[in-house]
Amino acid sequence: MTYLHNIGAYFIMIKDMFRKPTRWSVMKGLIFKEIDDLIIGSMGIVAFISFFVGGVVTIQTALNISNPLIPKYLVGFATRQSVILEFAPTFISIIMAGKVGSYITSSIGTMRVTEQIDALEVMGINAINYLVFPKFVAMMFYPFVISIAMFLGILGGLAACVYGGFTTVEDYVRGVQEDFIPFHMAYAFIKTFVFAFLLATIPSYYGYFMRGGSLEVGKASTTAFVWTSVAIILSNYLLTQMLLS
Structure with a gap:
């Protein structure tokens, strides 16, 4: 029953996220701040991991x-198939569940502990829209991060091939171009949008509905990471079954 209650509360939160919107003059600033924190702030770690994991896959x-x-x-x-189909959209999303998800849960959870959310509700502001909707909009730019991960993963593979002496640049580039199926890119970005939605909403749920003190904020962040990762893996299986089978 607890799980069913949590799932019901999660969908109610998603519905309330679009209800009674905050003024655009205020919301615009919140969205740009979340884009900076969630998207631009994640580019460094994504670029580093993508380049070297692409090289490892190639080796x-x-x-x-x-x-x-x-x-x-x-x-x-x-290398192209591994990076585009699975590594960039799925592996990077699980890493982002740790980085972005923990940040979202802890930031909202801290506001809950310090009663800032209660203050927003007393002022008649839809706290869910104010806190969660900017994160949802910011994560809609997440496919840009994944496209960078795809490029750097393949580039890292090229560097590993050339400097490791495994094959020539011409052979590697030919392999990247060989039998390319455009729908594979569409499949990867469909998955990415679904993962972005999960990355924005599941950690927000655990942050918004947490109870307790500062210790519980850490526990909520860990729980959010676990369940976001589980949701990403399960949705990855379902989407792969529906789109590629």
């Missing part, structure tokens, strides 16, 4: 293709 692929009859351009092909 492992090259080392497992030891048969001389297998063409070398398959290294680039395998």
Whole structure:
């Protein structure tokens, strides 16, 4: 029953997020602040991880293709498929569940502990719209982060190939271009939008409805990370089954 209650409260929060909106003059500033904190502030860690994990994927692929009859351009092909289909949208989203999700939960949870949310409600402001909606809008720019992750993952693979001596630049680029299916990009960005929605709303739910003191803020952040990661993995399975099967 507790899980069903939590799910019901979660969907009610999503509905209330669009009800009684805050004035645009105020909301605009909140949205730009969240874009800076959630999107731009995440670019550094995303770029670092994407470049080097792309290189690791390429090295492992090259080392497992030891048969001389297998063409070398398959290294680039395998790297492109791995990065675009799974690594960039899914792996980066799980990492963002730790970074962005913890930030969202702790920031809203701290406002709950210090009774700032109660003050907003006393003033007649829809606190859910005021706090959650800017984060939701900011996370709609999340596909931009994933597109950067895709590019840097493939670029990291190219660097690993060239400096590791596994294949030539020409073979790697040929593999990246080989049998490219445009729908795979659409599939990746559909997943990304779904993950962005989960990253914005699940941590907000755990921050908004938490009870207790500062210790509970940390517990809520951990719980939000766990359930956001679970939701991302489950939705990844369902979307892959629906879109690619």
